[in-house]
Amino acid sequence: MPKVTMPFPNKLASKAASKRPLEAHRIRLTKRDIDILTTLTESKVMTTYQLSGLYFPSLQRARKRLRLLHLAGLIARMTLPVVVQGIPNLYSLSNKGAKMLNLTSSGRPAHNRLSRSTLALSSVDHEIAISEFRTRIANVCKEGGRFRLSHWRQRSVQKLTAKVVDVAAGQLNAVTIVPDASFQLNIEDHTLEVYVEVDRGTMALGRLINKVKCYSAFCRQQGGLQPEIPALRVAFIFGSRRRKESFVKSVEKEIGAAQLRSTFAFLDEGELTRGMRQALNNLARQNSN
Secondary structure, eight states: OOEEEOOOGGGSSOHHHHTSOGGGGOOOOOHHHHHHHHHHHHSSOEEHHHHHHHHOSSHHHHHHHHHHHHHTTSEEEEEOOTTTTTOOEEEEEOHHHHHHHHHHOSSSOOOOOGGGOEEEHHHHHHHHHHHHHHHHHHHHHHHHSSEEEEEEESTTOOOEEEEEEETTTTEEEEEEEOOSEEEEEEETTEEEEEEEEEEOSOSOHHHHHHHHHHHHHHHHHHTOSOTTSOOOOEEEEESOHHHHHHHHHHHTTTSOHHHHHHHEEEEEGGGHHHHHHHHHHHHHHHHHO
């Protein structure tokens, strides 16, 4: 598997841009710029299209502003090979951007771990898929106006512990779950913590089924954050409809269909927007009853 190396801070600018004086790259930061840097604090990488969908009215304006942020050294830019979904540019937070964000925010310190790592193309593809889900769910929340997405965690996602029955040993074992991401959905006075799992077809279905069992046990032991509304707790995203259908068919034999419908959302990339819109509409209807 070929490797993709994220640029170090001293390699952020292009060769032509690096010959210009530093003053030429200084820009006045706007609230939107701060929001972009904050988003890249948790999302390891995002594409031009994803950042455009979150913060800009057009792709052209997104490219122009992101280029300025890149030339100012606040974000790192990587050009991907065409083999990764044909996406030309990928952005992450630079060390300079992290320092700037720490100066303008009273929250937890921002870090730029990814700029020091070398990623396989499969890992980059996985991170792009997680960011794509974030972009879609954020825009779906904006559509209806009833839901508000907050506290997206990807770099700092919390580990979960579930007690799972070991049939062979006849005892309860503590199992650790590490979600790909998590976020909060706020509707009126209710808050739901939702966990995200993105499957790129590299994990055996048996391991995925075991992960669903662990999530199921965790949700039962937690009792749901708000028992009076459906406890949508885990969103599984699959790269293809065929793999999703094969997985759902297998997991329904292990776990009751009723619990799967109330706790999990199984979606493929082709139905992300429609599927999450439907899931949120169901939550809203149940909340109004």
